[in-house]
Amino acid sequence: MTPRTLYDKIWDEHLVAVRSDGTSLLYIDRHLVHEVTSPQAFEGLREAGRPLRRPNAILSVADHNVPTLGREHGIEDETCRLQVEALEANVRAYGVPYLPLLDDRQGIVHVVGPEQGFTLPGTTIVCGDSHTSTHGAFGALAFGIGTSEVEHVMATQTLPQRKSKNLRVRFEGALSPGLGAKDLALALIGRIGTAGGTGHVMEFTGPAVRALSMEGRMTLCNMSIEGGARSGLVASDGTTFAYIHGRPLAPKGALWDAALAHWRTLVSDEGASFDTEVVLDITTLAPQVTWGTSPQWVTDIAGCVPDPAAAASDDDRQAMLRALEYMDLTPGTPIQAIDLQAVFIGSCTNGRIEDLREAAAVAQGRKVHPGIRALVVPGSGLVKRQAEAEGLDRIFLEAGFEWRQPGCSMCLGMNDDRLAEGVRCASTSNRNFEGRQGRGSRTHLVSPGMAAAAAVTGHFTDVRCLMGG
Amino acid sequence: MEPFTILTGIAAPLLRVNIDTDLIIPKQFLKTLVRSGLGQYLFQEVRYDAEGRERPEFILNQAPYRTASILLAGANFGCGSSREHAPWALKDFGIRAILAPSFADIFYTNCFANGLLPVQLPMEAVETLAAVKGPLTVDLPAQQVRGGGLTFAFVIEPARKAVLLEGLDEIKRTEANLSDIAAYEIRRRQEAPWLEIRTF
Numbered sequence A: 001m002t003p004r005t006l007y008d009k010i011w012d013e014h015l016v017a018v019r020s021d022g023t024s025l026l027y028i029d030r031h032l033v034h035e036v037t038s039p040q041a042f043e044g045l046r047e048a049g050r051p052l053r054r055p056n057a058i059l060s061v062a063d064h065n066v067p068t069l070g071r072e073h074g075i076e077d078e079t080c081r082l083q084v085e086a087l088e089a090n091v092r093a094y095g096v097p098y099l100p101l102l103d104d105r106q107g108i109v110h111v112v113g114p115e116q117g118f119t120l121p122g123t124t125i126v127c128g129d130s131h132t133s134t135h136g137a138f139g140a141l142a143f144g145i146g147t148s149e150v151e152h153v154m155a156t157q158t159l160p161q162r163k164s165k166n167l168r169v170r171f172e173g174a175l176s177p178g179l180g181a182k183d184l185a186l187a188l189i190g191r192i193g194t195a196g197g198t199g200h201v202m203e204f205t206g207p208a209v210r211a212l213s214m215e216g217r218m219t220l221c222n223m224s225i226e227g228g229a230r231s232g233l234v235a236s237d238g239t240t241f242a243y244i245h246g247r248p249l250a251p252k253g254a255l256w257d258a259a260l261a262h263w264r265t266l267v268s269d270e271g272a273s274f275d276t277e278v279v280l281d282i283t284t285l286a287p288q289v290t291w292g293t294s295p296q297w298v299t300d301i302a303g304c305v306p307d308p309a310a311a312a313s314d315d316d317r318q319a320m321l322r323a324l325e326y327m328d329l330t331p332g333t334p335i336q337a338i339d340l341q342a343v344f345i346g347s348c349t350n351g352r353i354e355d356l357r358e359a360a361a362v363a364q365g366r367k368v369h370p371g372i373r374a375l376v377v378p379g380s381g382l383v384k385r386q387a388e389a390e391g392l393d394r395i396f397l398e399a400g401f402e403w404r405q406p407g408c409s410m411c412l413g414m415n416d417d418r419l420a421e422g423v424r425c426a427s428t429s430n431r432n433f434e435g436r437q438g439r440g441s442r443t444h445l446v447s448p449g450m451a452a453a454a455a456v457t458g459h460f461t462d463v464r465c466l467m468g469g
Numbered sequence B: 001m002e003p004f005t006i007l008t009g010i011a012a013p014l015l016r017v018n019i020d021t022d023l024i025i026p027k028q029f030l031k032t033l034v035r036s037g038l039g040q041y042l043f044q045e046v047r048y049d050a051e052g053r054e055r056p057e058f059i060l061n062q063a064p065y066r067t068a069s070i071l072l073a074g075a076n077f078g079c080g081s082s083r084e085h086a087p088w089a090l091k092d093f094g095i096r097a098i099l100a101p102s103f104a105d106i107f108y109t110n111c112f113a114n115g116l117l118p119v120q121l122p123m124e125a126v127e128t129l130a131a132v133k134g135p136l137t138v139d140l141p142a143q144q145v146r147g148g149g150l151t152f153a154f155v156i157e158p159a160r161k162a163v164l165l166e167g168l169d170e171i172k173r174t175e176a177n178l179s180d181i182a183a184y185e186i187r188r189r190q191e192a193p194w195l196e197i198r199t200f
């Protein structure tokens, strides 16, 4: 048999039919649903009088609009409340499993799915959310879809698809201490650009990827959409299986053994061909910081804001000039000289327990710099509980960080957690687009350790200088 | 869905690269429960100032572009989030075709679900068309964009073309495969029984 990639194998296993127009109908195993991109899909079903084919294949939770303070008193903002209420009414009407706002298991959909064992290797997973790519960390084919496709999956449990190209990313060498998956992701996007992966599924390989925890792999796959790829993949291995084992929705007993035997075959075969290969030597990689309004505009902590005069093309130069104006930065400014007013630690990129541990290790015994507002928002209620059991909340609070309830929060500010115009923020989220964290706000993407280092020093600082006492 | 065949209209040049979905429709308008009415918020943060006044320098605030039905843009249009609110807002404003060198994958797919035609053309062609005075014609059956005496051919996958030309409902099409889906589900239950979903 011709050697196949991991993507090829998952694709083949989910092929329901090839239609006369050449498109393929792919079976969808798992569907995550949140309040923002689902109301019109439920409405569409209702209008057409269509049933929902497999309510149990859905896991639903509200995350974008939820308050991170005082949620026991309900949602004050009316439009936010209406959207959450619409989700609750829809899931009730269609019998869809739902984690309510005050449930400990509630959180960002991409944190909750893996935590509950809903996310499994070799499955196809969709959600009306571009960061569905996160679940690729488990060797699942996971991708974001629009609301019309959400409705399509609800009605048919399938999606018409065209096969993407295979892209292999190989990280050579090992990460030095103080660096993590976020630095890998940013360095990669800096290299290939935000459209570099368009039309591709990216598989991440190399010793540094094998060495990553599941949290790290999720961070990496989460950002694959920022490199233009709809999906990222990491083949499952012992680390994956150990993470899944015993989770509430994971298979048990004999089913577990059968699953494991199959999952072990889900790797790219020796000699499988990839359409595109990217190799990145990370041996000397330093912590990454974005300076512009696209994740591809990134440099390392020892670098400077670049000069648009050096841009490759006129279009690039115009785009960079616009970004520098928006970000209020001057070419040649050292990254470490950029002062900040806000720090956000959280999101589906870096809101997991390991991320909070990394940030707390830097915050411990230090104080948030005067003039900085620093927010820590756990990715889920379970992350929050775990962090509190480990005393991380005390460390953050003593250092002057705010400790919040779980949700998307200041990653995009659909709730009240928004930045004011002109405020500059070090954020562990995934997008630094204009206005992302609030109209006129300025976002720099970094790792959790780098965000904490920025919080306690007031400007970007190499986290490695604050490590080891 | 409304079919797309031949469109003649005003084309507004917005020749930036990487126009992301946050820019097309900012998050505060994602709280809606319906698909309609988003056109007034299209490009909100660059179209209006903080007080809600129009910014005269923004292209869609200028005549004749207020009535544009075609948008000319730079590469990687629609990158970022999966929000279908982006094509909903474009369509509600009156845009039916976007001409750009490349599109982000999810946005591209979302266009077809809404009767919008994303046309891939090289940047030089987009720039040339931006300089044309008067309306452009986007001819889907002929796969051409015409204007100012110029003609540019474009490529589109036949299946995608059919969806737009006939205004096909994708769910209805897939329902023709319901027996395949049922057969697949039975087979999968035997081959991969661990995929059966447990409940909490």
Ligand code: SF4
Residues within 6 Å of the ligand: A063, A064, A108, A109, A110, A129, A131, A347, A348, A349, A407, A408, A411, A412, A429, A430
């Ligand atoms: S945390 Fe941010 S990127 Fe992730 S799902 Fe929420 S809003 Fe989207």
